[in-house]
Amino acid sequence: MAINWSEPGLxxxxxxxxxxxxxxxxAFSSTPKFEEMPExxxxxxxxxxxxxxxxxxxxxxxxxxxxPKPRAxxxxxxxxxxxxxxxxxxxxxxxxxxxxxxxxxxxxxxxxPPKPPEQQKPEPKKEEIKDEALVxxxxxxxPKPxPPKPxPPKPDRKPxPPKPxPPKxxxxxxxxxxxxxKPAPPKSEATDKPFNPNDIKKLLESKEKPAQAASTGQQVNxxxxxxxxxxxxxxxxxxxxxxxxxxxxxxxxxxxxxxAGVSDGASLKPxxxxxxxxxxxxxxxxxxxxxxxxxxxRAMADSALRAVRKCSPFKIxxxxxxxxxxxxxxxxxxxxxxxxx
Amino acid sequence: MNGTEVISxxxxxxxxxISIWTMFWNAHFVVKIVILGLLSASIWxxxxxxxxxxxxxxERRAMDRFEDVFWSxxxxxxxYRALHDRPTNAMxxxxxxxxxxWKRSVENSGRAVTNLTQRLDKVLDVTIQREVERLESxxxxxxxxxxxxxxxxxxxxxxxxxxxxxxxxxxxxxxxxVVAPGIAEALFATAIGLFAAIPAVIAYNKLQxxxxxxxxxxxxxxxxxxxxxxxxxxxxxxS
Numbered sequence: 001m002a003i004n005w006s007e008p009g010l011x012x013x014x015x016x017x018x019x020x021x022x023x024x025x026x027a028f029s030s031t032p033k034f035e036e037m038p039e040x041x042x043x044x045x046x047x048x049x050x051x052x053x054x055x056x057x058x059x060x061x062x063x064x065x066x067x068p069k070p071r072a073x074x075x076x077x078x079x080x081x082x083x084x085x086x087x088x089x090x091x092x093x094x095x096x097x098x099x100x101x102x103x104x105x106x107x108x109x110x111x112x113p114p115k116p117p118e119q120q121k122p123e124p125k126k127e128e129i130k131d132e133a134l135v136x137x138x139x140x141x142x143p144k145p146x147p148p149k150p151x152p153p154k155p156d157r158k159p160x161p162p163k164p165x166p167p168k169x170x171x172x173x174x175x176x177x178x179x180x181x182k183p184a185p186p187k188s189e190a191t192d193k194p195f196n197p198n199d200i201k202k203l204l205e206s207k208e209k210p211a212q213a214a215s216t217g218q219q220v221n222x223x224x225x226x227x228x229x230x231x232x233x234x235x236x237x238x239x240x241x242x243x244x245x246x247x248x249x250x251x252x253x254x255x256x257x258x259x260a261g262v263s264d265g266a267s268l269k270p271x272x273x274x275x276x277x278x279x280x281x282x283x284x285x286x287x288x289x290x291x292x293x294x295x296x297x298r299a300m301a302d303s304a305l306r307a308v309r310k311c312s313p314f315k316i317x318x319x320x321x322x323x324x325x326x327x328x329x330x331x332x333x334x335x336x337x338x339x340x341x
Numbered sequence: 342m343n344g345t346e347v348i349s350x351x352x353x354x355x356x357x358x359i360s361i362w363t364m365f366w367n368a369h370f371v372v373k374i375v376i377l378g379l380l381s382a383s384i385w386x387x388x389x390x391x392x393x394x395x396x397x398x399x400e401r402r403a404m405d406r407f408e409d410v411f412w413s414x415x416x417x418x419x420x421y422r423a424l425h426d427r428p429t430n431a432m433x434x435x436x437x438x439x440x441x442x443w444k445r446s447v448e449n450s451g452r453a454v455t456n457l458t459q460r461l462d463k464v465l466d467v468t469i470q471r472e473v474e475r476l477e478s479x480x481x482x483x484x485x486x487x488x489x490x491x492x493x494x495x496x497x498x499x500x501x502x503x504x505x506x507x508x509x510x511x512x513x514x515x516x517x518x519v520v521a522p523g524i525a526e527a528l529f530a531t532a533i534g535l536f537a538a539i540p541a542v543i544a545y546n547k548l549q550x551x552x553x554x555x556x557x558x559x560x561x562x563x564x565x566x567x568x569x570x571x572x573x574x575x576x577x578x579x580s
Contacts, residue, residue: 008395009388017384029360 049235236326244320244327248274251314252332253339256307259299269335270301274308278324282312289331304334361529368526369504375497375530379490383537386486389479390544397551400476403430404558411436431472431559438468439566447577458571465563473556480548487542494534501527 236244271289274282286308288301320327365376407430410420421440428434442464446457505523509515 006395006399007392009390009392010384012391013384013387016387017380025361 236320236323240320240323241326244316245330245332247316248314248330248332249339251311252307252334255311256303256334256339258303258334258336258340268297268300269333270297270304272301272304272308272332272334274330274332276314276316276328276330278321278328280312280314280316282308282314300334304332307334308332364522364526364529367522368529369500372497372501372504372526372530375493375500376533379493379497379530379533379537382486382490382493383533383540386483386537386541386544389483390540390548393479393544393548396476397548397555400430400555404432404555407432407436408562431469431476431555432562434472435465435468435559435563436566438464439563439570443570443573457574458567461567461570465567469556469559469563472559473552476552476555477549480545480552483541483545483548487538487545490534490538490541491531492534494531494538497530497534498527501530 269290272286273289274286275284277283286305288305291301292298316327365373368376411432417440421437421444424433425437425441428437439461442461443457446460501523505520505527508523509520512519
């Protein structure tokens, strides 16, 4: 085709377009890749003493682990980054074992009666307890398949707290042994109940959580180590301190009958120092911190000391058990206005 | 196109090779047609732009030269003889047409002079019309390309995105790697549409203004020439 030079538009334009296309293809032949952005990592800022608090050990453990971990009874379903949450550990069976009678509110949450599927494995469990008790009372029987362990904290349902063949107890392992012993009671009831095979499915499906939620962690760590030497126990936070103070004061107010006829009552506020055992029992003799010689104050102080002895043992809710170190020495101000209203 | 085909195309385009050519080649055929159409529209529009620009430049220069010659006092008959077989520009064409009519009327023993002015005006009008039409021809194509190709490109984009959403639905995978090639090829259609439309619109406005300017110039010359001729006619009648 001859090019008409007076109208060179079409060939010129076509040529330029082809050239542009070729240039574009060359220029875009290698598409630049995006720089791979590093994944953002969420960071929790924690207090410096939190790791130390978490690594607090147990006095009864055999050895100090090189890297102490917080105690965990079973693997947490979710990866909880804040295991120091005191509420989550409410029912940690720590060395502080509570007399069963002091937990009336726990009885209300007791799960339904024992389940046959769980009752079918009492024998191996028991034997293992016997075997392991000497070595490590803490170790759980393996045949148990399910995380919800049959550890209902319902001592009142226990018909006979001592098991038929109690393993050898050692006093300092009592706390852990109690935990082990708890699965036993269903056994006696199981024999009474007629076994109904049709119920198996229903029972398997009921997945109610046990009232006692074992402490959870990222991995099961059943033996608490001695912890690190530099670790401290968990600290009560201010609101928990207020709580425990008012719990003790409420109980004391019921036990206290201030001497009648003491005039100038407002200025007489005996401050009593109390030493408590883990179960709330008063140990040693409570002392008056602000000793005064006036007879009126003496009478007041004596009544206060009487009240303390009368109230022993104090009912300290189990959620404060991990903080025993913080409330084992407690100071109570006996202010008649405040306590008797 | 069934589901597996969609998946295979998607996976194919999901590869690392995302050059312009693979993008075009993997596009849906509707998108391909749109892209090819827009490409040819762009070629055509640039061809028109180049031709018109050259034409207007030639016309302008030729008119300048003609006006110089016309007003230099040269004999109109000589000028007519030089130009009458091949007028080079719009002004010359108007001049030649008017002179031809004049000569026909006057040289036939001066019988048809009565309505000569009207006839001359008619001839001038028609010639101007024809010349302006020649100048403005194909400018409408530019206008059409300028206004329509964005929509055509948009159509290709919508179609391509529709397709890539169908790919998502078929592969049940919303990761950007699956979606991106389809969307890129769809946006490619819009890019080509704009690539064709923007020069077309700009050139249309510029060339339109140029054509209007030249038309005004030719009309002005025609009026002047008509005045000269009517004076000649009056003198002719008087003599």
